[in-house]
Amino acid sequence: MAVAGILIVCGLTAFTWYYVTPKYTKVGYQPIQPVPFPHDIHVTQLGMDCRYCHSFVEVAAHSNVPNTQVCMNCHTQVQKDNPKLEPVRQSWKDGKPIEWVWLHRSVDYVYYNHAAHVNRGVSCASCHGQVNHMSTVSIAEPHSMAWCLDCHRHPEKFLRPQEEVFNLDWKPADVKPAEFVAKYGQPRGVTDDWTKKKRLTQQEIGQTLKERWNIAPSINCQTCHR
Secondary structure (H helix, E strand, C coil): CHHHHHHHHHHHHHHHHHHCCHHHHCCCCCCCCCCCCCHHHHHHHCCCCHHHHCCCCCCCCCCCCCCHHHHHHHHCCCCCCCHHHHHHHHHHHHCCCCCCCCCCCCCCCCCCCHHHHHCCCCCHHHHHCCHHHCCCCCCCCCCCHHHHHHHHHCHHHCCCCHHHCCCCCCCHHHCCHHHHHHHHCCCCCCCCCHHHCCCCCHHHHHHHHHHHCCCCCCCCHHHCCC
16 A cells, blocks of 8 residues: 555656646647737748837836737738738727737746846747747747746857847857957857857857856846745
């Protein structure tokens, strides 16, 4: 009986450890929105910048979803009679906001500052995935404490040049070593001349930016739980 009890407890623990976690319960969540908004068309095909709709992301702790005015800036002329946009037109007429279904919302006991991250080389894609290729947005990353701490402990794995933060298709291979070194330099202790390299790795790019910007994220509990 004792052995059976231990096995049951271990089984329940393993089940909970795997299934009752953000990675299992949140990643892939893709709710139906009141208005279909294909990011792949707006961003990849039309070339819209993230900041046109999410205009607070560089200056505020919380990013914003666009209000109806932002949608109607285009849709008074473009697709103005499309029946899928009727909730937008109705919102424009009666002044009531569109009831978007929020996906990426931190719980009340977690503090997260968007501006602090995007202004120091952390791209939207690092947390939200390749939204620019999503016809319907889904949750791409777990946003769990362990996931956040991995970045805080090793920010060099995620940092990119500031001008590429909102380029969700950016890759380390896009960096031209000579131009990068001229702008950001090289990490301390590196003796090789990186300007002669054909490519720089994410580790090399991230370490350079980490030192250049003096990035040392705290892993103290009070950083996020204030």
